[in-house]
Amino acid sequence: MINRTIALAKYKGTFEQPDIFGYYGGFGGAYIPEMLYPNVEELKSRYLKIMYEDDFQKEFRALLKDYVGRPSPLYHAKRLSEKHGTTIFLKREDLNHTGAHKINNTIGQLLLARRLGKHRIIAETGAGQHGVATATVCALMDMQCVVYMGEKDIERQAPNVARMKMLGATVIPATSGSKTLKDATNEAIRDWINNPVDTHYIIGSVVGPHPYPDMVARFQSIISEEMRWQLKEHTGSEFPTHVVACVGGGSNAAGAFYHYLEEFAVQLVAVEAAGCGIRSGMSAATTQLGKAGILHGSKSLVMQTEDGQVVEPHSISAGLDYPGIGPLHAHLYETGRALFLSATDEEAIDAAFELTRLEGIIPALESAHAIAGLDQLKLTSKDTVVVCLSGRGDKDMAAYMKAMGE
Known part of the structure; x- marks a missing residue:
């Protein structure tokens, strides 16, 4: 486990943008x-x-305003908050035109x-x-x-x-x-x-x-740009204690994290897809299973064999079924700036049904991984958590129907 405090103390760069190369x-x-x-x-x-x-x-x-429908709401999920004994807001990217970020x-x-x-x-x-x-x-x-x-x-x-x-x-x-x-x-x-x-x-x-x-991170940064002023309207402060998002390649997480990257009091939480279990051979938890390598034009953490062949990933979520992770997220992991968790297929399904029945919101399977990550955090009544609900679940109804035995 990376000691986040020590790693951040040693880090002298900026997280918001890469160097000239x-x-x-x-x-x-x-x-x-x-x-x-x-x-x-x-x-x-x-x-x-x-x-x-x-x-x-x-x-x-x-176009974001009149065509997409932004700003997307920041919704206080009261029953989900009660379940976790804390204050949870959902950044409703699922309400955008086309149903996602x-x-x-x-x-x-x-x-x-x-x-x-x-x-x-x-x-x-x-x-x-x-x-x-x-x-x-x-x-x-x-x-x-x-x-x-x-x-x-x-x-x-x-x-x-x-x-x-x-x-x-x-x-x-x-x-x-x-x-x-x-x-x-x-x-x-x-x-x-x-x-x-x-x-x-x-x-x-x-x-x-x-x-x-x-x-892509800059275009998606509209998510956290809105989150800051919306949270201030709700709570009087722009700063939550935690921002949680699912990560495959990681664009919704990059957008949700972007305007908090240099705010070290805000804990950034990324939730990867563990599939059938991290060590099951059917997973997409790149930070846990990957090592440095080249994939699709950049150096990052990649799930690969000893001789550098890409390992096939697995996730019930098609959007998280990827054997790598964006270089920004690899950097956030290596420095300890973000906490990386993972959720299995079963945990994501359970979280999706929990959110649906508590809040009347059917999430995408990708977003359900972020909801599942809440169970792994030690949250208190003093915390304020924002979860990026990256997409809506109508595309995943076949998986949900199968889980219900339909």
Whole structure:
């Protein structure tokens, strides 16, 4: 176990942004094929300037308000609070248009791609929420859209596949490997290599080569930006004692943590997917099972064999079924800035039913892992906890019906 106090005392950098080479401590960078170098360099040299231009921010925030429906509510979950003997707020990203946090990033990246002169969009997706969010904004802005999705995920997330197709996207199955998110990402990267001039790859999480982890975190930082002023309205203080979020690649967690990264009194809590158990051979708890390696264009913690072959992950949640973690989160783990927990498939299912019956909110299986993490924290009546409820559960009804024996 990392001694958080000692690790933080030794750390002299900033958590909010990587260095000029895209590294958070020892994690990050851009490990890319030569064919992609011009695209990635163009992004790296222009993304910050474009993102913070007045006309970009005006258009981005207008769409977040009028199209997505932001700000998403910060809801005081009274019965869940009573159960845990503390004060718990839910950041309701499940109420966004398309049902998850993903659209915050897809709107931002599409506006960026348009300013870079791209007219074809590709994306990868696991649970389908990022794919739906990408297809949605492509329909809105009349852009060609191709989404890569693991064949296994296509089967277990059929409603989202139908949504993508209805929105005009072409959904291409990834049939290699575990046929899940990792393999969909591989296929999307191959597409980008073959179409470097006219295509922008909208990566859905804080993974990939620099500048993607930083860019996605910045677009998702609207979550914690809102949390601060909303919490002050509720409690008189911008600062909770804990911020809790599920982590696969980690975009919702990056967004929920972002404006608290340098506020060391706030405990950041990331909950990974333990699958059938951390040591079961069917897990996606990367910080517990991974070691430093290269995956999808960046150096991070990766589940791999002794000779460097990627280990197939497992989670009941398609969005957490990934053998790596974003470099920011690897850095938060290594320095002890964030506490990393894990929840099994069974614990996530139980947490989903508990939230549904206590608060009348059906969460995505991804978000249910964050709710399950509450049982592992030693909370008191003086604590104030914010849980990022990253998505809604209608896409996971098949899994919930199976749990009910339907």
